[in-house]
Amino acid sequence: MHSNRYCNRIIVLPFSVLLEIRVKPDNSGVVTDGVKHSMNPFCEIAVEEAVKLKEKKLIKEVVAVSCGPQQSQETIRTALAMGADRGIHVEVAGKDYETLGPLQVSKIMAALAKKEDAQLIILGKQAIDDDCNQTGQMTAALLDWPQGTFASEVSLDGDKVKVVREIDGGLETIKISTPAVLTADLRLNTPRYATLPNIMKAKKKKIANVKPADLGVDLTSRLEVLKVEEPPQRQAGVKVETVEDLVGKLKETGRI
């Protein structure tokens, strides 16, 4: 029997990622001005999972949190259209946003989790633009909560969570107690399309504005990006007319 005492509130952290990557001319980073953002695919899966749990009446409320500049609000709206109840936009802009990394985000999440009295935090396993795969784990460590990462299956059982994890060797099933942090992997679910009625409803849902300072979080980065480079350009192949030419070219380039 499920008790509503547990799993009252889930916080999901949908992140927005850049859709087009171009390296800045001075190799100091990637261009972010005017580049379209969209919700990180793994975070979509996380939001979907949270909404599913709410639909199964296992939890009461889903809160979507995003950290970033003004356009992060769009990502929150998408989460609301998928079924989240309310949103929190943690405003981080300009220089701070450029250096915002997993450590800073997990500090913010930890602070929010305590403030909101959440029982579950669900995130995407990693962001597809930086591939860090650290935020979930760091958040759990800061809160001293158990973590179920790379989840491909999640089920709530009283005050415990059963998580099937995708690992190199296959699948690992663990049982952890709440409150807990989960990170979503590809096969956890297929995110739903937000239907029009929900998209319209989402416009009326609340998004609260919070500053990191309000949460007592220090955003200074401990990392310095030295250089960002594009991978080497792919060289075009050479077409040859005859087998003799092929052998000749192979010899020329020292391959045989």
Added chain:
Amino acid sequence: EIQAILMNTSARLFRRFPFTLTCAARLSPADFHSPFLACSSGQFVASTRKLHVEPKSSPAGAPERLPFSKVTDEDLAYFRKILPGRTITDPDLVESSNVDWLKTVKGSSEVLLRPQTTEEVSQILRYCYNRNLAVNPQGGNTGLVGGSVPVYDEIILSTSLMNNILTFDNISGILTCQAGCVLENLSLYLEERDYIMPLDLGAKGSCQIGGNVATNAGGLRLLRYGSLHGTVLGLEVVLADGRVLDCLATLRKDNTGYDLKQLFIGSEGTLGVITAVSILCPRKPKSTNVVFLGCETFEELLKTFQLCRGMLGEILSAFEFLDSECMRLLNTHLKLPNPISDCPFYIVIETSGSDPDHDSQKLDNFLEEAIASTFVTDGTVATEESKIKALWSMRERVTEALTHDGFTYKYDISLPVERIYQLVTDMRQHLGDRAKSVVGYGHVGDGNLHLNITSPAKDPALLAAIEPFVYEWTASCQGSISAEHGLGLKKRNYIYYSKPSQAVALMGNIKAMLDPKGILNPYKTLPDNLK
């Protein structure tokens, strides 16, 4: 991960639209000497390599070979002199140029020529004209009405090696290029410069701009950017006797005399060989949205279209529909789930604009209105790449789903917009149990229906029930029996369903004037009984 994102971006460029395949109508497999192949589940029937001589002509069969000269060793020697290394006579290499993309028609040409310059095309045609040798101009060979491959031993004149981009002016957006440029390559070139081609179609990876112009290709952007008759600013054409007609202006406005290029646009290679094109290109949109809606009735679909036009007009770039039968095929054969709930009709709307904020405001207003009006019963919106692709694939992959359903009879019809679906309903009623599936989808915004009928196997009795019913129905609404694909070989004799005989006679006059010997793409486009 940067790789993955680059792929996602480039995937956006390779948006594929379904081939709007037309029925291999009137194919007669019975006659072994016929150049037509039996189209049974893609089986490839090899025809003989010798030249066809005097096949019997039957109502449905191949036209008789006209008395053109046959290629001799001297001819080959001449070609080899002007096109060294590019005169192909190896049967294995000529083979693929003898068969159309649908693998339903095959010629028996023994010579494939690949010029690189307009001058070479001119030399070839001048020679063939003097020798009375028939010539089949060929671009990407993606045509769907058998117009791009020889019927008999016509020499294949391929533009594939004429693939240079000549100039691009990024203030006016005017691009000039040789006729053999592949459409997708032109798109990529332009996208780097913040422009796009004014047309886009499923065959873009193979089709060439010369062929697109020769067939007046339509595609998905026609609703927004208009047809090639409007966007092509100039052409360079080599006439049947080798004269080079240089109308390759790059001017937006030029009212000096008769606009000759319009004759060649859509002429399917029968009036001249297009060697270069100048075309006006639009700017690449900064913001794209795709909406997938469901409607209960076709009338409500049309009301949604009117609402859409009114509220999204200037940013609307595509308005496509599919029916519930199409959705059933997508679910069954391709395991694509319905993004929304089951409805009798589905619409795909795309907007393209220069300001994401403005566009989403307009879109939101439209969607609110659409829901409030109850024209639309369900729907979803996509603003980012992977979701956009997923929604488009519901429309784009219908053709693919049909191929899994059985043998498909395809019709590409233009009708008054409000009558479009009536043809599908009437056809269903008319065929009853004889057909497996009868589906309708297409560019409803342009009044273009793709009517497709499947059966477990090729069925002459079913074909007899479909034709001429479908053509007569179309003619009764003054519609077109070939909206986008042209007439080619397969539909040439149906021209009278959509054009009065006076018009067709005048076409014959023009053909006789420009190509008195009739060597350019014979047996195509104009009907056999033309006097």
